Amino acid sequence: MTKPTPKMELVAPAGSLAALKGALEAGADAVYLGLRNATNARNFAGLNFSNDDLKTGIALAHRMGRKVLFAINTFAQPGRDHEWQTAVDTACGLGADAVILADPGLLSYARMRYPALRLHLSVQGSATHADAIALMHREFGISRVVLPRVLTLAEIEKITRASPVDIEVFGFGSLCVMAEGRCLLSSYATGDSPNNKGVCSPAHAVRWHDSHGHLEARLNGLLIDRYAPGEPAAYPTLCKGRFEVQDQLDHALEEPTSLNALGLLPQLAAMGVRAIKIEGRQRSPAYVRDVVSTLRAAIDSLQTAPDRYSQKPAWQATLARHAEGSQTTQGAFERPWK
Amino acid sequence: MEMNQYRIALGPLLYYWPRQTTLDFYARIADSPVDIVYLGETVCSRRHELRLPDWLALAAELQAAGKQVVLCTPTLVESGAETTMIRRITEQQDYMIEVGELGVILNLDGRGFIAGPHLNAYNGNTLQWLAGLGAQRFVTPLELNRADLKTLLREKPASLQSEVMVWGRMPLASSARCFTARYYKLHKDNCGFRCIEHPDGLDMRTRESVDFLAINGIQTQSGHVLDLLAQAGELAAMGVDVLRVSPQSQRTLEVIAWLDAARHGAAPQPSVLPDGMPRCNGYWFGHPGLDWIENEAHRHAH
Secondary structure (H helix, E strand, O other): OOOOOOOOEEEEEOOOHHHHHHHHHOOOOEEEEOEOOOOOOOOOOOOOEOHHHHHHHHHHHHHOOOEEEEEEOOOOOOOOHHHHHHHHHHHHHOOOOEEEEOOHHHHHHHHHHOOOOOEEEOHHHOOOOHHHHHHHHHHHOOOEEEOOOOOOHHHHHHHHHHOOOEEEEEEEEEOOOEOOOOOOHHHHHHOOOHHHHOOOOOHHHEEEEEEOOEEEEEEOOEEEEEEOOOOOOOOOOHHHOOEEEOOEEEOOOOOOOEEEOHHHHHHHHHOOOOEEEEOOOOOOHHHHHHHHHHHHHHHHHHHHOHHHOOOOHHHHHHHHHOOHHHOEEOHHHOOOOO | OOOOOOEEEEOOOOOOOOHHHHHHHHHHHHOOOOOEEEEOOOOOOOOOOOOHHHHHHHHHHHHHOOOEEEEEOOOOOOOHHHHHHHHHHHHOOOOEEEEOOHHHHHHOOOOOEEEOOOOOOOOHHHHHHHHHHOEEEEEOOOOOOHHHHHHHHHHOOOOOEEEEEEEEEEEEEEEOOOHHHHHOOOOHHHOOOHHHHOOOOEEEEOOOOOEEEEEEOOEEEEEEEEEOHHHHHHHHHOOOOEEEEOOOOOOHHHHHHHHHHHHOOOOOOOOOOOOOOOEEOHHHHOOOOOOOOOHHHHOOOO
């Protein structure tokens, strides 16, 4: 391929002002964040931004020439449109560089009320193929789409080539094995889901018990997993527990593992993917700083000398330290279960 | 007396049944009081006991039997196989189409359609948008509670009809990964079509053997059977046009007969639960979806 590798943007999570600062110092091109309410998909206690922190954070990012993206990516619940619309108004008023939305009703509001506002279609908008992206582009003039973590590299390439808008994919973080924006497992077990409350397997429903030396992780009373002494325990995200299916006890849906696309950056860049997103607004500032600086180094190395790109052992070691269950996978990108 | 003038719909068959079982089932549906039948493979493009021409032949028979037929498109569209299926379904002009995911609308050129249950139509603005694109009816999101459903029905455009799933295992999530193949330690592309051995999916229980979910290929379903039969009259009174029954291998015809009797004023006492499957109605009451709330005591709790 002779054409130059397009510049890839590194998009980092910021669950707090400290994480935002860490991300910018570590070299993120953009940070994404949410308000302290159900309008975003990481609506966790103690997380997200007060208005004062937002102003400070945005001013800092803009001074450094970086972007701030507002995630308002849950679905406006019946009769409560104004809460979501107010979130868009707030983002605009504070100088957001883009809003990341999933709800067609809200996209429609944002496009009509703020014709110049840059709209990104959230991964929660579940656009998994070219036609869905083309429809949302035609209808709302979206500028970018975040692809779900269920697609393979070949599928991403096909979509990227056909897409009228920028493509953003997840490069590192927790792995959703289900098509995002269309998973009701959490509300089935607890009443609260990503779509209706901006949470999955919410902390308020989690209970840890010691049972004869074995650690039990429960979600609304349902046993999600049980760990023998010394066995590493994971947060009881319900699709990553061990369950009985007929005669087998296993991770019936998915293991606790993180997505890690470090080895695939050259392919993603070559196919024209415009941005790499790091998952984890709920994670610590240390996680954000370490993961951002690692991916920053990788992307810089790739863009300086694309033909000589190779993953450094130190990068993998850093990412492994921050991975769920200390395991990483290239996930659907490589489709190992094919 | 309150008029319960809902229509009864049979949702798409979510499982992979042997060809003859499927044909026999729909032959009984043709003779049943169902008004609307949704047909087609929505879960996995590898399944082939019935191919599109077979579904179309079934559609013709059911239409001749007086049913309104709707053809369904896949819920998760990833690859060429699903895109081809969608093209072939949207090319035919004989039947209404249920849109399984938004991209399909691009291929409809303004033709009328049914907005399926996975389009996340949670508010009036979204419904307005869908109606503007040609939606004639929408299926409500499964996780709505009674009060939110009432609000949503007030917010919807007057011309847009509504449909609520009232019975069957709920389709809760879709994945690129096939969990049935994973259970059998097979690759998805060489899965041996083991779904065919599980007419209601594979039960997935907690480590304490508590019923929880069901695996159906790439789909994860509720282990409990949704049962809003007791709410049928109330749903009709709220203005819901269509009640959807999702096919299970047992009791589906009895449920349809029950709903038909109920809309004609009979008040039979139902016991129409498939053997070995607990039921749930939690979403309706604003509880976790898997809860079962006894109706009379809690009907107005929210």
